[in-house]
Amino acid sequence: MGLRNPEHERFAALVGAGGAPKDAWQEVYGRKPVGREAAVLAGEPDVVRRIREVQDRAVDLVLTETVCSRAWLLDKLRQSIEEALKKHQHATAIRGIELAGRLPELRLFPNETRIRHTKDRYAQMTDAEILAEAERLGLRKPQEKVINAVCVTVADADGNPLN
Numbered sequence: 001m002g003l004r005n006p007e008h009e010r011f012a013a014l015v016g017a018g019g020a021p022k023d024a025w026q027e028v029y030g031r032k033p034v035g036r037e038a039a040v041l042a043g044e045p046d047v048v049r050r051i052r053e054v055q056d057r058a059v060d061l062v063l064t065e066t067v068c069s070r071a072w073l074l075d076k077l078r079q080s081i082e083e084a085l086k087k088h089q090h091a092t093a094i095r096g097i098e099l100a101g102r103l104p105e106l107r108l109f110p111n112e113t114r115i116r117h118t119k120d121r122y123a124q125m126t127d128a129e130i131l132a133e134a135e136r137l138g139l140r141k142p143q144e145k146v147i148n149a150v151c152v153t154v155a156d157a158d159g160n161p162l163n
Contacts, residue, residue, distance in 0.1 A: 003050050012047050016054025074100070 003009040007028050014024035025038035041047055077100055084093035101108035125133070 003046060008041065008044075008047055009050065011041060012050035013054055015042060016051040017058065074103070 003012060011021075011024045011028045014027060015021055019027075021038035021042040022033050025033040025041065042051070077096055081093050081096035081100070084090075084096060
């Protein structure tokens with residue numbers, strides 16, 4: 001809600017838009033501020049509240065106008081992939097396709113795998129000891145095998161072991 005005093009409202013709008021209080025004062029009142037006039041007005045609670053409202057509204061407008069929507073982003077990604085293919089930039093095109101495939105809407109690559117290697121104390125353990133240790137640590141149904149004295153866990157992107 002605006003301020004009752006139109007000069008204060010204009011001052012708050014100018015400061016809220018990023019202007020310095022002394023410059024806003026000069027524009028509103030047509031003269032340079034004397035002493036701390038601009039700072040005092042900028043510190044009044046109603047003016048401070050209005051400056052914040054103006055700033056918040058400006059941020060909302062900027063976000064609305066400049067932040068890309070998911071549809072825009074997908075369209076740009078598609079265009080980039082097509083452009084890369086036209087220019088025979090196959091690695092770039094493949095990377096774009098991979099990015100598109102990871103989007104939740106497409107789920108082309110739902111089961112990513114991560115392999116962890118641990119060479120310290122697990123290297124000396126048997127399969128049974130590793131499974132017992134996993135249970136002690138509260139791990140859910142680990143699918144682990146010892147390969148060349150290295151503990152390997154195969155899991156999806158969320159850390160859930162693959163069957």
